[in-house]
Amino acid sequence: MVGPEIERLIQLLARLPGLGPRSARRAALKLLERRETLMEPLARAMTDAAARVAPCRLCGNFDTVDPCAICADPRRDPTLLCVVEDVAALWAMERTGSFRGRYIVLGGLLSALDGLGPEDLGIDRLIERAAAPDLAEVILALPATVEGQTTAHYLAERLAGGRAAVFGLAQGVPIGGDLDHLDDGTITAALRARRRV
Amino acid sequence: MVGPEIERLIQLLARLPGLGPRSARRAALKLLERRETLMEPLARAMTDAAARVAPCRLCGNFDTVDPCAICADPRRDPTLLCVVEDVAALWAMERTGSFRGRYIVLGGLLSALDGLGPEDLGIDRLIERAAAPDLAEVILALPATVEGQTTAHYLAERLAGGRAAVFGLAQGVPIGGDLDHLDDGTITAALRARRRV
DSSP states (O other): OOOHHHHHHHHHHTTSTTOOHHHHHHHHHHHHHTIIIIIHHHHHHHHHHHHHOEEOTTTOOEESSSSOHHHHOTTSOTTEEEEESSHHHHHHHHHHTOOOSEEEEOSSOOBTTTTBOGGGGTHHHHHHHHTOTTOOEEEEEOOSSHHHHHHHHHHHHHHTTSSSEEEEOOOSOOTTOOGGGSOHHHHHHHHHTOOOO | OOOHHHHHHHHHHTTSTTOOHHHHHHHHHHHHHTIIIIIHHHHHHHHHHHHHOEEOTTTOOEESSSSOHHHHOTTSOTTEEEEESSHHHHHHHHHHTOOOSEEEEOSSOOBTTTTBOGGGGTHHHHHHHHTOTTOOEEEEOOOSSHHHHHHHHHHHHHHTTSSSEEEEOOOSOOTTOOGGGSOHHHHHHHHHTOOOO
């Protein structure tokens, strides 16, 4: 009952994270209702991004320049390298404004279930970067999940014996975290890593 | 820290219903990761829809032809006219497959709060359609909200005395509805409209 053009629009929108079939339909309607103020600008923004944005060949971040603005920024500390799962994690780190080094994006985590091994994650590229003479620290900013920690362990082993020291993020109670609402694993980790005050 | 192209993409995506700032960021990343299989096809689908899909001048439905496929379909019952709030409601009616007449889309509801009066909703067009000699029934398929029912009352008054009989949708317990989870208003309405079994 909906024409093929609208059907195709709905199907493609439904593949975006956060949109199911129902909300994709609502999104398609809003786009059709706001053709000039939303649908056409969004189509142009996508065409523009598709033409101009690409992964940085050094770190994997998305940018219109290659190397990306972070890799090319001379004010970045060359002694620090932060390993993240994906560009979303890189952006999350950048939003904090508390890391002034550079990054490497793995593009995934080791996963027996998904059949992802070290060769799929560009780990050779990481090992090569980690051998840079001015590098002092590799920070494994990987998720505190089984796959994240498996990957971190694997990387720590591969990087052991290199010149850079290898770090992981601290685990513990999140800021504003109420013990009653935290999972047991987090509380256990925070207790184990207790600090003298 | 994110370039202006990506920032603009995120901001436009955040205006879609169902996507907040956070999920718009995730959606932008997924689009950038799936450039050829998702971002470019979606940009084309939008450009295509913007160029080809327009509101039907008779009923307000979206289609690539004008009048739309429903208005132009000779198998549709010309004695039935269904009044809906928007195209989303028209699509919902069509999905049921239980209505074989034609539609008119109001494009909103009477709302003192939003300053929407009868002249904003194309109600003259509806009154004109309702005067068609072969029309027997006007069905006001408007939401069971204060604004929906205010609009239905207003339309019923305007249409009173015409040749077509005016109907509203039945109100009551939804199919699968468990009394314990229904609001008081629905239960009261269902009780008032009780039917002998």
